[in-house]
Amino acid sequence: MKTLLLIDGNNLFHRAYHAMPPLTTKDGTVVNAVYGFTNMLLKAIEQVKPDFVACAFDTAAATFRHVAFEKYKAQRPPPPPDLYPQLPIVKNVLRAFDVPYFEKEGYEADDLLASIACDSQVMRDKLQVIILSGDRDVLQLVDGYIKVQMPGWNLSSVTLFGSAEVKEKYGITPAQMVDYKSLTGDPSDNVPGVAGIGPKTAAQLLQKYDTVEGIYEHLDEIGETTRKKLEADKEIALEAKRLVELDKTVDLGFKIDDLRFSPDWDKATQEVEKLGFRSIAAKLPTPQSSDNVNKEDLVNDEQLTLV
Numbered sequence: 001m002k003t004l005l006l007i008d009g010n011n012l013f014h015r016a017y018h019a020m021p022p023l024t025t026k027d028g029t030v031v032n033a034v035y036g037f038t039n040m041l042l043k044a045i046e047q048v049k050p051d052f053v054a055c056a057f058d059t060a061a062a063t064f065r066h067v068a069f070e071k072y073k074a075q076r077p078p079p080p081p082d083l084y085p086q087l088p089i090v091k092n093v094l095r096a097f098d099v100p101y102f103e104k105e106g107y108e109a110d111d112l113l114a115s116i117a118c119d120s121q122v123m124r125d126k127l128q129v130i131i132l133s134g135d136r137d138v139l140q141l142v143d144g145y146i147k148v149q150m151p152g153w154n155l156s157s158v159t160l161f162g163s164a165e166v167k168e169k170y171g172i173t174p175a176q177m178v179d180y181k182s183l184t185g186d187p188s189d190n191v192p193g194v195a196g197i198g199p200k201t202a203a204q205l206l207q208k209y210d211t212v213e214g215i216y217e218h219l220d221e222i223g224e225t226t227r228k229k230l231e232a233d234k235e236i237a238l239e240a241k242r243l244v245e246l247d248k249t250v251d252l253g254f255k256i257d258d259l260r261f262s263p264d265w266d267k268a269t270q271e272v273e274k275l276g277f278r279s280i281a282a283k284l285p286t287p288q289s290s291d292n293v294n295k296e297d298l299v300n301d302e303q304l305t306l307v
Contacts, residue, residue, distance in 0.1 A: 008133030096271035
């Protein structure tokens with residue numbers, strides 16, 4: 001079975017920034033997010049050994065979720081000033097690694113990943129899909145051919161989620177993750193849920209009634225305390241479900257061969273060496289060939305400046 005690796009660019013970019021100390025190159029360029037992102041990318045390539053790869057990013061434009069719910073993600077503070085200047089460098093690394101990336105106004109990276117993972121070409125070719133993301137939203141996509149590889153905050157460990165792992169951790173099926181977050185809410189996205197309904201109660205209700213709609217069809221069977229909470233926030237729960245569910249139908253206009261992974265490792269080596277990531281360059285599959293790189297401009301990873 002051939003494998004498609006899908007990368008949640010925004011999630012990994014932010015995760016890398018917060019996991020790494022603030023590093024700069026000799027010329028003062030901040031590269032901690034780039035370093036962490038590149039390291040995770042290489043680890044995923046080594047572990048998954050993909051035949052096809054794609055990455056997705058958010059855009060600055062409002063999404064359909066912001067239109068539907070004005071307060072969507074409104075609680076998030078402004079990004080650190082040295083974060084987004086690193087994004088073009090990350091995209092240069094992706095190009096050097098021959099990894100295509102997708103962006104589309106009105107949609108989040110998760111929607112694009114969902115649309116690729118559920119694309120008819122991917123299903124026709126029976127590809128095994130591995131989604132690299134630390135965002136729980138993508139767990140709703142897990143099924144027999146889609147798994148989620150979730151990095152820890154220290155970037156050194158990963159957990160592979162299939163259906164069994166989702167069931168073990170949350171007590172529900174992957175398809176029920178949308179309903180689960182509709183009940184519990186999602187503080188990270190400022191998505192409200194049903195006040196007073198926590199993970200344990202949400203899982204118990206879904207185990208018995210399957211969906212949010214199923215729960216509301218059987219309110220008369222539910223204990224008074226929980227029933228009153230559900231009645232009070234019914235519209236909130238149903239609206240949250242529309243916010244949480246990923247759009248699997250975004251037209252990205254790609255062909256599966258566009259995602260075929262066939263990197264020029266020489267080019268990738270040169271790119272990471274220019275950034276001073278020599279320990280990463282040393283891990284790349286082919287010997288370094290850096291005739292076009294000024295060796296005096298290179299720094300060892302240990303010499304990246306802490307700021």
